[in-house]
Amino acid sequence: MTDETMRIGFLPLVDAALPILAQELGFAEAQGLKLELVRDMTWATVRDRLLYGHTDAAHMVAPLAIATALGRDRPAVPMAVPFVLGLNGNAITFSVRLAGEVGLGAGLGDPLTVGAALKRVAGERRLRFGVVHRHSSHNYMLRYWLAGVGIRPDVDVDIVVTSPPFAADALAAGEVDGICVGEPWNSIAVDRGVGQIALATAQIWRRGVEKVLALRSAVADERREAVLKLVRALHAAAAHFADPANAEANAAILARAEYLDSSTDAILRAITDRLRLVPGGEPVHYPDFMFQYREAANFPWRSQAGWLYAQMTRWDGIAYSDADAGIAAEVFRPDLYRAALAGSGAPLPGASSKLEGGLGGPTGAGSVQGRLVLGADGFFDGRAFDPDDIPEYLRGLP
Amino acid sequence: MRIAIIDTSSTRAAIISDGLREAGLDDLVVIDPAGPLAAQVEAARPEVVLINLENPSRDLLEDFFAMSRALDRPIAMFVDQSDAEATGAAIDAGVSAYVVDGLSKQRIKPVIDLAVRRFQAFSRLQRELDAAKNALAERATIDRAKAILMKRRGIDEPAAYALLRGQAMRTNRRIAEIAEAILTTEALMGDQP
Numbered sequence: 001m002t003d004e005t006m007r008i009g010f011l012p013l014v015d016a017a018l019p020i021l022a023q024e025l026g027f028a029e030a031q032g033l034k035l036e037l038v039r040d041m042t043w044a045t046v047r048d049r050l051l052y053g054h055t056d057a058a059h060m061v062a063p064l065a066i067a068t069a070l071g072r073d074r075p076a077v078p079m080a081v082p083f084v085l086g087l088n089g090n091a092i093t094f095s096v097r098l099a100g101e102v103g104l105g106a107g108l109g110d111p112l113t114v115g116a117a118l119k120r121v122a123g124e125r126r127l128r129f130g131v132v133h134r135h136s137s138h139n140y141m142l143r144y145w146l147a148g149v150g151i152r153p154d155v156d157v158d159i160v161v162t163s164p165p166f167a168a169d170a171l172a173a174g175e176v177d178g179i180c181v182g183e184p185w186n187s188i189a190v191d192r193g194v195g196q197i198a199l200a201t202a203q204i205w206r207r208g209v210e211k212v213l214a215l216r217s218a219v220a221d222e223r224r225e226a227v228l229k230l231v232r233a234l235h236a237a238a239a240h241f242a243d244p245a246n247a248e249a250n251a252a253i254l255a256r257a258e259y260l261d262s263s264t265d266a267i268l269r270a271i272t273d274r275l276r277l278v279p280g281g282e283p284v285h286y287p288d289f290m291f292q293y294r295e296a297a298n299f300p301w302r303s304q305a306g307w308l309y310a311q312m313t314r315w316d317g318i319a320y321s322d323a324d325a326g327i328a329a330e331v332f333r334p335d336l337y338r339a340a341l342a343g344s345g346a347p348l349p350g351a352s353s354k355l356e357g358g359l360g361g362p363t364g365a366g367s368v369q370g371r372l373v374l375g376a377d378g379f380f381d382g383r384a385f386d387p388d389d390i391p392e393y394l395r396g397l398p
Numbered sequence: 399m400r401i402a403i404i405d406t407s408s409t410r411a412a413i414i415s416d417g418l419r420e421a422g423l424d425d426l427v428v429i430d431p432a433g434p435l436a437a438q439v440e441a442a443r444p445e446v447v448l449i450n451l452e453n454p455s456r457d458l459l460e461d462f463f464a465m466s467r468a469l470d471r472p473i474a475m476f477v478d479q480s481d482a483e484a485t486g487a488a489i490d491a492g493v494s495a496y497v498v499d500g501l502s503k504q505r506i507k508p509v510i511d512l513a514v515r516r517f518q519a520f521s522r523l524q525r526e527l528d529a530a531k532n533a534l535a536e537r538a539t540i541d542r543a544k545a546i547l548m549k550r551r552g553i554d555e556p557a558a559y560a561l562l563r564g565q566a567m568r569t570n571r572r573i574a575e576i577a578e579a580i581l582t583t584e585a586l587m588g589d590q591p
Contacts, residue, residue, distance in 0.1 A: 044456040048494060052486040073464050134461040161461040163454050316464075 004226050007036045008213075009046040010059035012260040013164055014183040014270045015086040015211045015290065017250065019059060022230075022237040024253050030236070031229035039258070042163045043133040050214065051077055056223070057215045057230065059085060063308045065214040066328045067135040070309075072316070078217035081305075082336035083231050084298045085211040088202040089270065089290030090138055091186040092145075096279075098127070098177045099196035107284055108277065111203050111380040115149025122156050130162040130176040137210055138180040140311035141201045147398050148381045153315065171195050182210070183270035183290070184262050191266060193279040200275070200289050205357065207291065207377035209304035212332075220336065231340035235298060242293035247272050288375075295374050296347050300332035303353040306387035310394055325390055329353070338368075347372040356385040399501075400425040401509060402444035404435065406453055410520045414448065417516040423509065431455070436462040446506065447473070447496040448513050451489065463496060471498050484510055491517040536574040543577030546584050 006028075010016040022028045023035035038055050040046045043064055050058040051068070062081070069079040094102065102117040121127065131139040143153045153159055162170045167181040168189035179189070180201070189195035201208060213234065220227050240246055251268035254260050260267060269275055270290060274283040291297050309328035313320045334352040341348060347370030354365075357379040365372045379385075385393055401423060405411040411428050418426055427442040429435065435455045439447065439462065449456060463473040473496045484507060488495060491514040497506055540562065547558035562580075566573045 041452065041454050042456045044460050044494075045451050048451070048489050052482070052489045054489060073460065133457045134464055161458045163457050166454055 003032050004229075005034045005036060006057055006223075006226060006230055007038055007055040008057045008059065009038045009040060009049050009055040011040060011043065011046060011164055012262065013059075013185075013211070014254065014260070014267055015089050016059045016259070017241055017254055017271070018085050018234045018237045018292070019213075020254060020259050021241055021250060022233040025237065025240060027236040027240070028230070028233040031233045033226065033229050033233060035230075035233075037259075041165055043136070050216065056219055057213055057227075059211055060214040061133055061136040061138070062209050062212045062305070063135040063137060063140065063312060064133060065212055066305060066308055066331050067312065068214075069327055069331045070312075070324055072135065072312075072318075079331050080215050080217045080220035080227075080333050080336065081212040081300050081331050082215070082220065082227060082333045082340070083213040083234055084209055084300050084304075085213055085234070085292075087210055087291035087297050088200065088205075088208050088288070089210055090141070090180060090182045090201040091197045091275070091289075092142065092178060092180045092199045092201070093171065093186045093189050093195040094178045094198045095171050095174070095176075095195055096193070099198065102198070104196055104198055106278060106281065108200060108203065108275075108286055109198060111145060111199055112149060114198055115145065115151070118146075119149060119151050119156075122151055126158065127177045128158040128160060128175070130160055130167055130170050130179040130181070132162070132164050132167070132181055134161060135312070137208060137308065138182075138201070140308060140315065141204050141208060142180040143315055144311065145199070145204045145380065150398070168192060168194065184260065184266040187266035187269055187276060188262065190276050190279055191263065196279070197275055197277040200286055202286070202289055202291070204380050205377075206288070206379075207295075207297075207356075207375070209301070209308070210290075212300065220333070224336075227336060228340040231337060232344070235293075235341060235344075235346060238293040238298055241271070244272065296349055296372055299337055299349055300334055301349075301352065301354060301356075302329040302332045302334065303356050303385065303387035305329050305332040306353070306390060307356050307385045310385070310390050314394060314397065320391055320394060329387070342369065346370060353387050356387070358384045399423065399446065399505065399509070400427065400442065400444045402427045402429055402439055402442050402447045404429045404431055404439075404447065404449040404453060404455070404459075406431050406450055407520075410450070410517070413520050413523075414513055414516045417512050417519075418509070421508065421512055423512075435459060445498045445501055446509055448509075449494050449496070451492045451494050456494065459496070471500060473498055488514050490514075492521070493517045536577075539574055539581060540577045543580040546580055 008019045028035045046058050049055045065079045065081055068077055101121045131142055146153050164181050164185050167179040167185045170176045171179055171189050172194040186197050251264050254267050255262055255264040269283050273287055273289040274285050276283045305328050309325055338348050348368050350366035350368045357377055359374055359377045362373050362375050365374045403411050403414055415426050429438045488510055493513050495510055544558040547561055562573050562576050565576050
């Protein structure tokens, strides 16, 4: 039955789980697909392998797919994102020194309180934060929070790039005072005794888009049937991944040398939303730390791409343009998601775009198939993002 | 044209440098991959940066180039999208290049081609080295298997080797595999008569 191979690039991160499980647990095979997973250490390499055909698809930070389509720093290549691999799952970890200066407690802090204390420290000495790529959700989430509490990125603090597998090392070496990175690298920093988790990115944006499945648009067109199969396989893997009964077995698979090559325990904590915040401390439960599957979390909302594009113009010093906003939004391909899952019973939203950060609690949403309820999706500062008027949104930001 | 080379393997960096020099490109800077990368590149002010695809600092370097602190003109990855074939070949070989925008394709193409050939030469060298190491390891395994056979069967070395070879031929396997099996068996059942 297995008749077609798709090569998928990934970085050793917990949110590479869906393609890994789709292959390991036979969800891909059930669709007649064989997946070959290609591991790299930097996002630049994952992207280059995708662009030059070493891989057919990739686990990728969402903004990098958009930046590639927009031709930021390099010739533009049209990109397609038919599936979101997960929401959130990242954290901000302070060095032990900074955690002490800010006075972090034993639990996850409140973004405004931690921010106010951080602002005081930033006034005393020059702080440096590490994010995983210039075009990463980590960069934009961190900047959004800093700006929201009155700390000007690039002016009051430095933000540098460190690849995920080296983020804990950078913290240990004192090259940075804090990192914003995906799991298990925060937990590894804590387990090594070099950091304390200050905030989960879910506290900054409750339903923030994180990694996506990215393809070149040309591949998505030429191999449309294979892409639809892949989306179905990933969706089935997501259902399995989200079931707490499977957490231990899944963590053991991800921990293997060929995937994350990392501690099973740290991975298990991340996928069960239980984070050890302080070296030697007891894990703390933070619901929805990382978010897959429920509430159609894997649906590529064009408004999520819009938010990332808005942040890109805000921090890259490049002017907003309607044409670019259109290209960014169209990278996300709800049409492919719908085509793949039509008739499957999976909830399919009726709209392709929504007000982001507008929901205070569980709310029914229009769907063309299945029943869809969306949970609270707010930003920490209470602002909402209207994808239909990005310039107005940008004017209102600090 | 000044070229900076960043490679985690100093041997490979040397092989690439030699190749570029032979081709008359002698304005080369080999960057210490363990040092502060951005500062070194900034000081060198290269027009082309050749970097190993596996280098963990690539994301950092892209950020650095995007800020255009290193050079007056922006840096782009490869000169021209129309040269996707050459770029693909470079990626295949394991080299990535960052090139100052505006540098003409005719000038950059030979540099990339050369780097690709040198990368391939290095990986062939590595393969040959690995093969040699393997051969040595196999030789040691076969010697130990022969010793076991000689002791347990009371035969001399040529006879022990003949036994190994005969079994390999009958079962269509390599002598080293048969030797490996004997070592495993010996480890598990060595005390049995």
